[in-house]
Amino acid sequence: MARHRYRRPSVDPRRGFTLLELIVVLAVLAVVAALSWPAVRGLLAKSQLQNAAKQLRAALVRARLNAMESSTVRQFRYEPGTGRYEVSVVATLDAPEDAGFPAAGSAEPSRKGVVVDALPGGVVFEGASALDDLLGEAGLAEDRGEGGWSAPVLFYPDGRTSGARLRLTGRGDYGIEVALRAVTGTAAISRLEPAEPLP
Numbered sequence: 001m002a003r004h005r006y007r008r009p010s011v012d013p014r015r016g017f018t019l020l021e022l023i024v025v026l027a028v029l030a031v032v033a034a035l036s037w038p039a040v041r042g043l044l045a046k047s048q049l050q051n052a053a054k055q056l057r058a059a060l061v062r063a064r065l066n067a068m069e070s071s072t073v074r075q076f077r078y079e080p081g082t083g084r085y086e087v088s089v090v091a092t093l094d095a096p097e098d099a100g101f102p103a104a105g106s107a108e109p110s111r112k113g114v115v116v117d118a119l120p121g122g123v124v125f126e127g128a129s130a131l132d133d134l135l136g137e138a139g140l141a142e143d144r145g146e147g148g149w150s151a152p153v154l155f156y157p158d159g160r161t162s163g164a165r166l167r168l169t170g171r172g173d174y175g176i177e178v179a180l181r182a183v184t185g186t187a188a189i190s191r192l193e194p195a196e197p198l199p
Contacts (some may be wrong), residue, residue, distance in 0.1 A: 026067045045122070045172035046192055052083070052123035052168055053176045057187040058115065060153075060178070063087045067155040075152035078166070080127050083119035091156065119168065125150070126167040126175060153180060161185045169195050 012110040028055035060076060065072040066087075119125075154162040163182030169175045 013083070013084065028189060036094055036106060042172055044172050048120055049123055049170040049172070049174060049176050050166060052119040052170070053189045054087075055176050056166065056168065056178050057189055059085065059087065060180055060187045064155045064159065064161060067157055068159055071157045073157070074155040076153045076155070076164075077149045079148055080125050080150060083121075083124050084116065085118070085125070086114055086116045086149075088114040090152070108120045122171040124170075126169045159185050160165075 004079055045073075063074045063076050073090040074087055075090045076087050077086065085094075152162075153164040161180055161182055166178045166179045166180070168178070173195050174192045175195045176192050177188055179190065180187045
C-alpha cells in the first residue's frame with residue numbers, strides 16, 4: 001500500500017499582484033475616500049475655527065499684558081468680513097494728568113508698535129461687534145474706525161478692558177465666540193454653534 005504524502009502547493013516567491021487587482025483596490029480606496037471626505041472636511045473646518053479662536057484669545061491676552069507692563073492704553077480692532085486684526089498703542093500714561101483714560105474712539109492710535117495679524121485661512125470676523133451695535137444705537141456710528149475697521153476694544157494699564165464679544169465664522173456651517181470681560185479682562189471661548197443665517 002502506497003502512502004500518499006500531502007504536498008503543499010509550491011508558491012512562486014516572485015508572484016505579485018496583477019494590474020486588474022491593483023485597479024480594483026485603488027477604485028475601492030477612491031470610493032471610500034470620496035464618501036468620507038465631507039466628514040473629514042467638516043472636522044478640519046471645526047478644528048481651524050477653534051484654532052482661530054485660540055489665536056484671537058491669545059492676542060487679546062497679550063494686548064492686555066502689554067498695556068499693563070508698559071503703562072499704555074492699547075486697542076484691538078478688526079475688519080469685519082475678513083480675518084485681519086491689529087493691536088496698537090493709543091496713549092501713554094506718563095504724566096498724572098493722563099490718569100483719565102480715553103473713551104472708545106476718542107484717541108488717535110500711534111502707528112508705532114502696531115501689530116497687524118490675520119486669523120488662519122477661511123476664518124473671518126462676523127459683522128460688527130456688540131460695541132459697534134451699541135455705538136449705532138447711541139447715534140455714535142461715526143466713531144467706528146476708518147477704513148472699515150471695527151470700533152476699538154481698549155486695554156487699560158490697570159488690567160481693565162472695554163469688553164467685547166467677537167464672533168468668528170469659518171468655511172463650515174459653524175461659528176464661535178470669544179468674549180472679553182470688561183472688569184477682569186479675561187477672554188473665554190464659547191462652544192462651536194451652528195452659524196446664524198444671514199437676514
